[in-house]
Amino acid sequence: MFSPGFRLFMGFAGFGLIAAFFYAVVTGDGGGADYLGFIDAEVWVGAASLGWSGGVGDHVGYVILVMFAIVSAGLAIMLTAFRDADSDAVSELNDGTLPPAQSPVSYNYWPIIGAVGLGTLVTGLVTHAAIFVVGLILILTTAFELMMSAWADRATGDPIANAELRNRIMKPVEVPILGVIGIAVAVICASRIFLAVSKSWAIWVAVIISAVVFLSALAFALAEKVNRNVVAGVLATGAIALLASGVASAVVGERDMSHHHGEHSEHSESHEGENGEEHSDQGSHSDMKESDK
Amino acid sequence: MTIVESEETPLELESAGGQPPAEKPLGAFTRPQGGNGWKDWLFTVDHKKIGIMYGAAGLLFFVIGGIYALFMRLQLSRPGNSILSAETYNQVFTMHGVVMVFLAAIPLGAAFANYLIPLQIGARDVAFPRLNAFSFWVFLGGGLFLLSSMFIGGWWENSPDGGWFAYSPNTGVLFSPSKGIDFFAIGLQITGIASLVGAINLIVTVLNMRAPGMTLMKMPILTWMLFIVQMLLLFAMPVISVALFLLTFDRLFGANFFNVAEGADPLLWQHLFWIFGHPEVYVLILPSFGVISEIIPTFSRKPIFGYPFMVFSGIAIGFMGWGVWAHHMFASGVGPVAVAAFSVSTMFIAVPTGVKILNWLATMWGGRIRFTTPMLYATAVVAMFTIGGLSGVTHSLAAADSQQTDTYYIVAHFHYVIFGGIILGFFGGFYFWWPKIFGYFLSEKIGKSSFWVMVIGFNLTFGPMHILGLQGMSRRIQTYSSGQGFDLWNLVATIGAFMIAIATAMFIGNVIVSRKAFKAGKTPAPGPDPWDARSLEWMTASPVPEHNFDETIHVEKQDEFWHRKWGKNEEGQVVRRATAEEVAHDGSNTNVHLPSPSYWPLVAAIGLPIIGYGLIYNLLLCVLGGLFVLGGLYGWVFEPVDDPNADNHDHGDGQDSYAELETAEVTNASEDTTIE
């Protein structure tokens, strides 16, 4: 039932949870200390309830550790759920012989991605939290991918079947995610460009981009036969152009967009402030009610 | 009529190495194998199981809603009572309304729809079986989510307290700072998704899966009414969704939709709510109309009187229901012209409803009426609903309503139509279809006595409310003073409410007792057609086998089954052609391919309440919920059909799953999850 993989990842999950708990408690606010002289009760509650109530110390670290635990647990569960792809399970089927690990058939680019992720992670540590998160995501994805291939590589004795098995499981996840990322990048780049150029240029840029898209599609469609490489080239060029101008625009920054009415902004800000107060701290409502009792 | 769901055939490993293919298909997404206990229910996609689950959940929620009602009645039994504090009372009546309407009455209707529509049209299942399961689990999740508001964050701290129609701005954060209204808005949003998805599914089923020869005008009235209900839901649900979105955005993101300080109009909410709300009351009543339209002809031994008129009056009610919503707003100040227009349009709803009442009476007229328990209930509906309808007509005169609105006179009206029309009808339906569904009879003795306790209790409860209302007792008041002349009738109403509770308990007792008796062999098995009924669901074994019918039924007439049993001799007298046993299928055909159970509807559905908690408490949970939903959807798309031979039918071969998924839920789910 419980394969070694399951136990390993469950171990990770448990470790993550415990680590998260201690991290939260230790980084907690010593000011409100009431246990052992340095620990705040709030934090115990917060850490134990996954932040449900009470508070935790350093949020970022806590969240990362909890996420680590959740992901590990998820992987562990997947391991059992997919036990068909698990070597032990297969060995049961194959009267006890473990299929030997097979070398993967396809080129594996994941280690590189993982390395890039690690780099990003480190860069993020010193620069900006967002970059850190990106790095983290890359690393986690890599780990997941590698793991999947690790099972798949031993799933059966047949490397091609193994590759197919891996693809069967992973492609439905990978491909749409990549597609969505692609779209998101396109959307963000386009909007950055519009924001960087002047108002009337934004119109022209929109016209031009869409005209290019449409016309090149038309051209390809009209042609009887097109060389694959040409298509790939055009697509790549387009993508790179979009990405490059997007990045460039983001770096250049937005054009000046002033508030329409000076006096208005004041009003709106104060209004938002009010709302912010009402919403920012939902807990306070219930606090109020409690003190009512 | 096989329903096949996925495009992916299970992975077969026959490539180069020549390893023998594994016994079981390999791969991540195997489908559950049915047949063992609870799993059978959790992962089922069988419309009958889903229907039963809807019914069980609906009844459970009915009892819960009823317990709320009992507490209210206790509080109101004497002037100046203090059993419930004002705060709790407000939460209790809100939850009573919400639970009864959204978690009891709608799902009980859905139970009949799910169980009976495919059977009545001679189909093997609904058009999108997995979607059906999804819709049930979403409903259940939403319902439990709503109820959990009672416990989460403190006992009775965060229950909704704005009334079931939740008028703004009283439901804004400013006036309702607890999280109750958030639970209300998100919970109803979730159950709304369930209703919408279910409606799409059933509409397609009715339009597209009728047995050969069953034209629309040969469908049983029940199917017709349920079909109209689904149409109403289809168009009403998006409206309430929008209203709830606006409310949620106001509360969680500081939007201004109901922020009067920014110039918002509180009446916007009322319009949106009642544009949904009025069609909604017909959503509640039409299934019951359908139920008694099946019961009355059966026990009168006559065909329904004026079939086309029954159908068209149902359609007319459905249509007209859209043009009357502002009769709930006569006092709001929408202006005399609007008030007059809506007043008049409301009055005319009496016409198609009257047609129905009189047709039922005409069906009974000259019949040979067997007053079994179901028939008693059906007759009571005709009598009791009329009372509620008539008080409805008295509200429709806007001038008169300006005295009546928001008094107990209204409470009397709608409980007469709701309890007298819907709940009594549904109980009749339970007794009627119980042998078909569960394969044993409910005791007539207990049935009849509980019927009388219920009807008398019901009249004692809600009859006096007419008087209370006309004497000026306002709705939604936690208490009243002894000088106001309300004492006596409130006490009577409270006594009546407890009689209803006793009757409900008797029904539950009946289920248990009768089942035992049957198991002990003391009562006979019902056979396929215990009542000499008319429609196709009686043409198969009881309880209905998993595949419904052994073979496709070719329909020639309305009431096909009856016509196969009975014919006319030369003198025009009805004579038997065949017995029910001869005509009906015995359920022995085991060679029918059925859609396999699936994990994913449940997985995807679980995500929604989690997202709901996330919106209220901690956005991290939204991520988790989103993962459930997405994961569920992925699994849904990529899970294989477990039977490789199954994709030889045209509307199968995998497109179902794909389009189902992509059209219906992704849109809904993403609307839910992408609230930024």
Add this chain to the structure above:
Amino acid sequence: MNAPLKRKITWALGLATFAFLALTGCAGNAPLDTLDPAGRKSEGISDLINPIFVIAGIVFIFIQGAVLYIGWKYKVRAPKKNEESFDGGYTDEEFPEQVHGHFGAEISWTIGPTILMAAIAIFSVGFLLNLDDVDAAPEGATYPDVEVLVVGQQWWWEYHYYLDGIEGANEPHFVTANEIVIPVDQDVRIYTTSRDVIHSFWIPRLNGKKDAVPGRTTPWVIQSNEVGRFAGQCTEFCGLSHAYMRMYTVALPHEEFSSWVDNQIQFRTPLAEDDPNYEGEQLFITNCARCHAINGVTGREMNGETVADSMAMYGNIEEFRNHSDGTLSQGKYTGAANLTSGAAPNLTHFASRSSYAGSFFELYPNAQEIADEGGYLDISENDYARGTLEAWLRNSPKEKPNAQPGQARGMPNLNLSEAQIDLLVDYLMTLN
């Protein structure tokens, strides 16, 4: 004998009795009785609804009668009770005539009710437009135009009087709470609006209800044919204390109404130091004046200015008076921007009112009798309910549920000492 049927008949009779009782509005002493009209408008409604009740009663009897008759006539008696049978033992194969329908019958019971409803529609809409016609010249106006802005809030009513024909016409003249006083026999136009959530203004014996919607002012008319005090109740659910939000309308003869007005517009002068109530007044100023106003005694901070009373925040009546072009019957009440105003009843003439705190408590034990016998104007000369008023000052949230602390709704518990309460009550009761 067939017991269920017998019970059914008994029950039907019982029901009919209920309906009859409902129609005749049985039980005697119900101050909110809608079937006991005392004003022109409510009588009109009553005259409209009574025939409708009769028609409904006829349909009721017809349908119930038909159900009972058919049930009795066409019932198949079960052959000997058979324990085993669940179909009631009906095993016969006899069938009645198989009638599928009758076109004529269908048409007639479609057309019949249609005509009936059309007739009802015509005459009810006529009446409705008349009822809603708030522009009609006020009937029986011997006193100059009386217009009142009725402001609902959680959970009491405030009334702003605008009196034409008095010096400084169109100025808001005074503000009072709980009890709206009107001249008898005269149409009084009111504009309902709200400071916070939706409420509904309803004096059943005088007219139907009209919602008080924040952001809108909706015109409505009340009129009484009798001198007396008429109970009302907020009927739109408005939160925690909705049940405790009541009000009265008092109809006075015209001369008395003028004297009442004359009294209400009076300001008070601060008491001299040797006045026995001087201490009470000081207590009031320190403890209560941040919410309550006593014109002439307390100043009130409003938008940085000190104003005499809370009425200063309302615009000119023209702003929300019914627009004469007929297109727009709602003006916009700008004061509503002040949600949860923190406003409290103006107490300048507190003791001249018969009830307090959203009229949930009677200030004078026999207020109803006194008012009905025409003694309203001098009501403050009667014994008052000192105990309850003290309880109110001691801990008002206990007497009347009110909102969460930190939200300016309802009166908070001020933790006064018994001595302070005594002094305050003495002082308050001088404010006639």
Add this chain to the structure above:
Amino acid sequence: MSETTTLGVSHDKLGMWVFLGSDCLLFGALISTYMLYKDRIGPTDLGPEEMFDIPFTSVSSFVLLMSSLTVVLAITALRRNDIRRSRIWLLSTAILGAIFVGGQVYEFTAFYREGLGYTTNLFGTAFFTLTGFHGVHVTVGIIFLMSMYIQSMRGKLTSAQEERLEIIGLYWHFVDVVWIVIFTIVYLFPQ
């Protein structure tokens, strides 16, 4: 027994039609809300007149309109089993859709920079909600299109699956038509 549906339309397509019927009401309610609130702005507040950049929105509307054309081209190509062209048009539809969404992101950002936030006033609240809901619809449509494209790349979208694309095309047209209505009512109607 070859299976036929009663109406001769597949369940999926019928289901999509039914769903779109329901979606009409969703947008109907949102548009009504917007109509009610668009003028409710204080004298100094930002309203449609100050904010809208009609020429730009016209362009992006036109882009969306063109994408309806391209999706039709994709469907007809697929129907002829011309996989290559169907892919071309599929991808360009998705890109055009993305440009539209990009335009919307641009518009939202610009408005925000100019002082109109989601909570600023009733106009802002109603505007962002209405167009935001539409944007979500377009995004979902793009995801559909992309998944079709991926299917196509994996060789799983041939004329046999033409109906699948047709259903997505239905959705896409609907979203497009809704935008035409929104564009007319929100942008073009005089204040």
